[in-house]
Amino acid sequence: MKALRILTRSIRDSFKSVFRNFSLSIASIACTTITLILVAISLFLSYNVQQVTKDLEHELTIVVYLNKDVTDEQKTEIENDLKTMENVDSYELKSKDEWKAEMKDEDESLENALDIFEENPLLDSIIVTVKDVKDLSETAEKLRKYDFVNSAEYGEGMVENVIGIFDAISFGTFAIVIALVLVTAFLISNTIKLTIFSRRTEIEIMRLVGASNTAIKLPFVFEGFILGVLGSILPILLSIYGYVFLYNQTGGYVFTQIITLVKPFPFVLFVCLCLVVIGSLVGMLGSWRAVRKYLKI
Amino acid sequence: MKLIKVEHAYKIYKNGTTAVADLSVSIDKGEFVFVIGSTGSGKSTFIKMLYREEKPTKGSVIVGGIDVARLRNSKVYKLRRKLGVVFQDFKLLPKLTVYENVAFALETLGLPSDEIRPKVLRAIEAVGLKEKTRNLPSELSGGEQQRVAIARAIVNDPKLLICDEPTGNLDPDTSKGIMKILDKINKELGTTIIMATHDKDLVNQMKKRVLVIENGVLASDTKKGSYKVHESVKNSN
Incomplete structure (x- = not known):
């Protein structure tokens, strides 16, 4: 029960903190949103490329x-x-x-x-x-x-070239996603650092009255989680409506009948799940980094 | 029965400065002890070692059965739950009311709200602020703010109350009021109180045990002492 009360309190405090430092939170959320939009594009691109490669493989x-x-x-x-x-x-x-x-x-x-x-x-x-x-x-x-x-x-030359290009696209998008995720984690970490700074008296009092390290750290980790989840809302909406719109407009084919788009459902839902998971994980990792670095307890 | 037992404690900082050297002292349960000494004497370091804000470099500091020197960072909270600390600058949360500031200590520890309320009201009553539970710190005088800090420190019924120059920011009359409250807590609740101060008049008035720390060593330890002891020690040096 006690652990549950500490957990509830941490969640309540983290929500309060998100709104108390609203401008900072907005900056982090915006950054997460931009990153996740790019992550979504990369996911759509790489999965479709993978699918086309697979189709080609079957036909070759x-x-x-x-x-x-x-x-x-x-x-x-x-x-x-x-x-x-x-x-x-x-x-x-x-x-x-x-x-x-x-x-x-x-x-x-x-x-x-x-x-x-x-x-x-x-x-x-x-x-x-x-x-x-x-x-x-x-x-x-x-x-x-x-x-x-x-x-x-087997159509020498052409096949190797197509596969080479597709491989490069997959690798390139993957590298961009990793870089963006790291940048976002860093930015969220900075936001949490400022939150820690603005709440230093509170933290000091918590330490003095005997709050355990977990009880002190938990609200910040939740705050990162909330920032990550809030940042993933817009990318999710854009993914659902954007991809369905693209699919409907193109009729599922790009340039030629050979390159087909993956059907929107359940693919889009899978991408959305990835976005929430990436957003929340990046948020938590970012805040965990800040907590470890700036909250030496 | 001993509540605090310090034996040959040293605190040497990384830059080589020795703040406390070979300090040994013991304090019984229920005692009221003043710690005096000039600025930079090591008095604050000694006080900080008691609540493990500083870790002794050598020797042992045992508070309520816990060896502070051996206490890992992650376990410091176990010690802190046994004591209360009051500072010169009150350290109140400006956006919380008197009630919320005192309750904050218990909420942080995860106590259920039906247990928190009577404890908080009792602590606020003990410092005479019953009428101001809904006021914000900014609506209180310095003395009242310090009383809120005292209420927060005693709300969890600690065995030890550490006061680091609690009257440093207050006028003489208000300081006397704070001392009355501390004396009452000491006598009625049996809480051991250790108070670092520069206030000569208060020490002389209270006639309590006085520890004098100079240059990191315990220069004198007198029962029912006064600030004069401190001055005589200085003169003999």
Whole structure:
């Protein structure tokens, strides 16, 4: 009960303090808000980029064309090897006749052209789906080493570039978020430092009458928490309305049909949860730093 | 029964200044003791060691069974709950009323409100401020503010009341009023009182035990002493 009373008192005092030092609180809240808006943008960006990369990964395949004179034994050999290759997720054999039928379905002129040949000029092939697109070229290189493999193609160059750009975007946004979080923690820490200074007589009396260190420190930590949570309100509203608006306006596609946006729900709610957690944690960490540094008890 | 036992206590600051050197003294429960000495004599350091604002460098300072020298920072509150402290500058919270200032001490300790109210009213009554419970400190005279500080110090029924020049900011008549209250607390509640002061008249009037500290050492310790002892010690030096 006693601990509960101290806790209630700490929460009450921290609310009082937020309003008592209103201008300082507003400065901290504004800073947290700006940071969290940027954090939200980074989260939306990096998650969407991750999603697009994932989609690309699923769609990217290596098409292995086998020589015309390939034997059934050789096909079995490569199939067995594919089963044990680390980066191979799945594979599918596609005979030259299947190719021909598919091409005929797609285009009539191709049907006529293919009919000119007495023998099907296409090659038997294997379509390989990989686990990690980053090792796509390595896997293709391994498959090219077989004598009976004519070629292994996957759109060299373009894939590496796209993945490289996406990786850079993810890393860049992550680095910015970390830097902003640190700056906010520092600013909240400064606010709490000034609060501690403005309440030094109160703290001194608390120490004199025998308040435990926890009872003295707790209101300041709560104050940081409150500042963090208040600072996350606007970013949350902007995230919900902003992202839903963007999604509705673009119809879920950016530039091309390949780049799709993640559906707003429950994604936006997850981002909002992240914002509250980051806001409150940063607030508490900032105030904890100030309490440790300026409240030597 | 001993409440305070100081044995060969030293306080040497990091810059090499020795504030207290080889000080030994013991104080019984229920005593009223004046601590006198000129500015920089080590009197304040001695007082501060009693409530662990300063930690002795060497020796032992035992207050109410707690060895102050060995007390970790995080456990200081255990000592502070056994004593009350009154200062020259009152240290009241300007935005709180008399009642709230006194109650603050108990609220901080997490006492339930139904326990706080009778204790606070009793303490305020003991210092004669029953009619002013709703006044802010700015609406009180210096003497009244000091009485609020005393009420806050005794509200938790401490065994020891440490007063660091409580009459330093007050005129002689008001000071006498404060002394009457302290004397009453000492006699009626049995609270041990240690008071550092420069006020010659008060010491001479009260005829209590007087500890004289000069250059960090205990120069004299007299029962029913007076400020004259202090002066004679100075002359003999």
